[in-house]
Amino acid sequence: xxxxxxxxxxxxxxxxxxxxxxxxxxxxxxxxxxxxxxxxxxxxxxxxxxxxxxxxxxxxxxxxxxxxxxxxxxxxxxxxxxxxxxxxxxxxxxxxxxxxxxxxxxxxxxxxxxxxxxxxxxxxxxxxxxxxxxxxxxxxxxxxxxxxxxxxxxxxxxxxxxxxxxxxxxxxxxxxxxxxxxxxxxxxxxxxxxxxxxxxxxxxxxxxxxxxxxxxxxxxxxxxxxxxxxxxxxxxxxxxxxxxxxxxxxxxxxxxxxxxxxxxxxxxxxxxxxxxxxxxxxxxxxx
Numbered sequence: 001x002x003x004x005x006x007x008x009x010x011x012x013x014x015x016x017x018x019x020x021x022x023x024x025x026x027x028x029x030x031x032x033x034x035x036x037x038x039x040x041x042x043x044x045x046x047x048x049x050x051x052x053x054x055x056x057x058x059x060x061x062x063x064x065x066x067x068x069x070x071x072x073x074x075x076x077x078x079x080x081x082x083x084x085x086x087x088x089x090x091x092x093x094x095x096x097x098x099x100x101x102x103x104x105x106x107x108x109x110x111x112x113x114x115x116x117x118x119x120x121x122x123x124x125x126x127x128x129x130x131x132x133x134x135x136x137x138x139x140x141x142x143x144x145x146x147x148x149x150x151x152x153x154x155x156x157x158x159x160x161x162x163x164x165x166x167x168x169x170x171x172x173x174x175x176x177x178x179x180x181x182x183x184x185x186x187x188x189x190x191x192x193x194x195x196x197x198x199x200x201x202x203x204x205x206x207x208x209x210x211x212x213x214x215x216x217x218x219x220x221x222x223x224x225x226x227x228x229x230x231x232x233x234x235x236x237x238x239x240x241x242x243x244x245x246x247x248x249x250x251x252x253x254x255x256x257x258x259x260x261x262x263x264x265x266x267x268x269x270x271x272x273x274x275x276x277x278x279x280x281x282x283x284x285x286x287x
Contacts, residue, residue: 028211030055031063031072031248038073038082045079070205070216070247108286109239109263114138116261116284117201117237123147125198128227129157131182131220132203134237136160142167151197153183153223170195172223184219192226200224200231205247207238207260209277212253214246221249233258240265243274254279 030053050057068075073083114137123145129135131154139157145166152158153172162169174185202224204213215221228234236257261282275281
């Protein structure tokens with residue numbers, strides 16, 4: 001995307017959303033434009049991005065720091081480099097993209113969340129579990145059922161659950177991503193529209209009151225959005241480190257989520273502010 005096109009996009013966004021909502025609205029859009037620019041030009045300086053997007057250098061540095069942590073780009077002194085996920089296999093083996101690495105992050109918190117979430121699952125239900133490491137942990141707790149149907153886009157999860165007695169595993173159709181061990185895209189959209197799910201269990205890279213649940217993969221976010229909308233209940237499995245953070249693509253607002261299960265590491269301040277905003281929070285305690 002050229003500078004002129006980016007400028008046009010920003011002007012349109014300003015007109016549609018207004019100056020008052022510009023800061024919140026533009027964060028995700030701005031980061032998408034940064035990625036688009038880097039994909040074409042391979043590198044950019046902070047000042048270059050600041051001038052192009054019409055925001056301060058401090059704002060750009062904040063964006064680059066966040067995107068670097070999520071391995072969406074490589075931050076450098078004074079700018080950023082494009083991260084080629086297809087050719088740079090070493091960078092693919094990082095926390096943001098490799099399932100087995102992510103599974104080790106906040107492991108005890110995910111275990112607490114999974115145990116609490118498992119209490120919601122009843123016999124004869126049909127549920128959706130996304131490809132997150134938290135949903136994987138939940139899946140391992142789903143035993144002792146006579147009949148339970150699990151729809152998932154998680155390859156590791158499907159393999160782990162396929163031999164559990166009483167559990168039928170259905171995988172969504174789409175593109176296999178080797179890095180995150182998931183299936184992305186909406187090739188299985190027709191299947192999902194034909195099957196009623198009682199609960200959609202989803203996780204995210206970020207969760208905020210402004211943008212709801214956000215993920216770094218636009219394609220996986222599309223799938224999760226479809227599953228959330230098609231389920232009777234949406235339950236978000238979010239450890240405390242994800243609160244008040246945002247990633248690239250939003251797939252569910254706080255109004256779309258029936259319940260958020262988190263761990264006891266969530267601060268009192270955040271818990272009160274989210275509950276005041278109408279978020280139904282369940283804090284899983286260590287057992």
